[in-house]
Amino acid sequence: MSTIESFNPSAWLRPPHIQTLLPRLVFRSRQWYGQWETFALNDGDFIELCWHPHATPDSQRPLVVLFHGLEGSVDSPYIWQTMEELAEHGIDSVVMHFRGCGKTPINLLPRAYHSGDIGDPTAVILALRERYPNRSIHTIGFSLGGNMLVQLMSTELADVLTSAAVCCAPLDLMSCSKRIDRGFSRLYRKYLLTPLKQKFTIKQQRGMFKDCTQLNSLDVNKMTSFLEFDDKVTAPLHGFSDVEDYYHRASGKQFLKQIRKPTLIVHANDDPFLGPDVVPHLDEMNPHVTYEKHPHGGHMGFINYQHRFYSWLPTRLVNWVSEKEAEQL
Template identity: 45%
Template sequence: MIIKSKFTPASGLSNAHLQTLLPTFVRNKLKFNGVNQTLELEDGDFLDLVWTEKPKNNTPIVIIFHGLEGSIDSPYAKGIMLALKKQGWSGLLMHFRGCSIKGNRLARSYHSGETGDAKILLNWLQTHYPDSPLAAVGFSLGGNMLLKLQAELADSSPFKAVVSVCPPMLLNACANRLSKGFSRIYQRHLIGHLKRKLLIKAELHNYSQLINLNTKKINQLTSFWQFDDQVTAPLHGFKGVNDYYDQSSARQYLKKIKSPSLILLALDDPFMTQDIIPDESELSLNTQLELSRHGGHVGFIGGSILRPEFWLEKRIPEYLSEFI
């Protein structure tokens, strides 16, 4: 089902880039004090987790999957964790490998289609908190991963419901969009962040031998097409960037989703084009696509300039409360 969103941008803030960038500046002092936990993995690596608070008895647990290079310090992550806590639910943010304050131990990292770590976390939660209903929210990269995870789990999904916010469901189209116009600013920022981390890891792992990548080549990477072809794909077992994008883009899997799933997209999202929007025939009966004219990328700022309201922190709990 495809529906029209009720989101209305704040007066004077309908511009997509303002919607995308403003939360970083107006919420940079948002405070959230969580409970940290580290989950050791069998491959020798680890997942850093952050709880709003540990669940008691049958308290619902809502897992948060952040976006590319996000963390608990991302304004949208802190905002939704506080909103979940207000509902009386236990929010649990899973840092993708290397995205917490500690670098991960292995040469590999994470990517848009990496569902293995989420499955490990789910199994752990079902063992330790068997009476707690589970739900999940994914933002951007985390939203794409969550939809792919839902499709892979299909009828065996333990989630009562999930919400995917601004997922880049066609990775090649999004990589193209981020290489054009003002959107190149976002690409430059994110690639710069990835490269800085990669240069640190290159000192710990023999990347020149492992994936034929030395410091000079790392510094020459300027686009997602280049980074994903020379870094993401070889580090994670793909034949190349096209193989990675083809296998990891979530749009092709939507029909296989069997439990309630809400996808929130803004038509003006500067990280993507409208080409990524699926037809209604591509959606499963349990998947609802909510389209907004405005909102930017993980923005959705309503209210007013003087009193901004962060609509996602209302809409997401509103949807999840129907199921948990």
């Protein structure tokens, strides 16, 4: 386990809420971005992949699969900026959108996605490995996608991957659920819960929960916390008995010891989304894990300014991928 504290923004950029909110304000939207692919799932549903505009499917260049955070997409600054940085270093990339997070906001089945949902990422990675048998495949997960990726890297699927990087991941879900219920962080809670409730309501109106009386009659608009939403919606929709069962089984920290390939984990000490229990102890790690906790950065921020605003995080991630790629030569 190694700890590096190297992100040091200008003093006026250090407050965590500035770090968290600024990317959406200073970086332009990229909704048009990329080459889209509909990926059919075995249960009859689908997800959407978005490739970097200059990706070359027939090349032998390294490929990075990115997993976004809760209700994120290729339009999220941390996603498209990382894809741009990878392209500048000759590395192809594709972002896997969780169900209902791509251009099509409502998926075909009642279920959606959750913090421990490794099924769809597994299907995508296996398909990409079959499609490109000679390319090295790396993975990067952000926030919810990072928590999921920790679990995935503890499975046999990691054997077909070269490396992983995990950013701002809520590795202890109960701790993070309580943290986002406090102070200014409640603003983020409302921002993230609103689209989840909207999608659930649309599915209700379409009769997608008609076989489940509990969900069909549920009024999610009265819900104000993740704890309640995950207990009444996420847990029953995805096979968990209740929110405690969901948070316990889906939290990534318990899988760190089983990680099978080089994995970088990046946290900011001032992240307003994350509770203190996300930080792993030394006895919870293994030699494949490189852990970095930076004093500043907020949640998915890591913003600095030098003649222009820029994010430090994509450079760190590309350096990691390049380093692990070089080790294969």
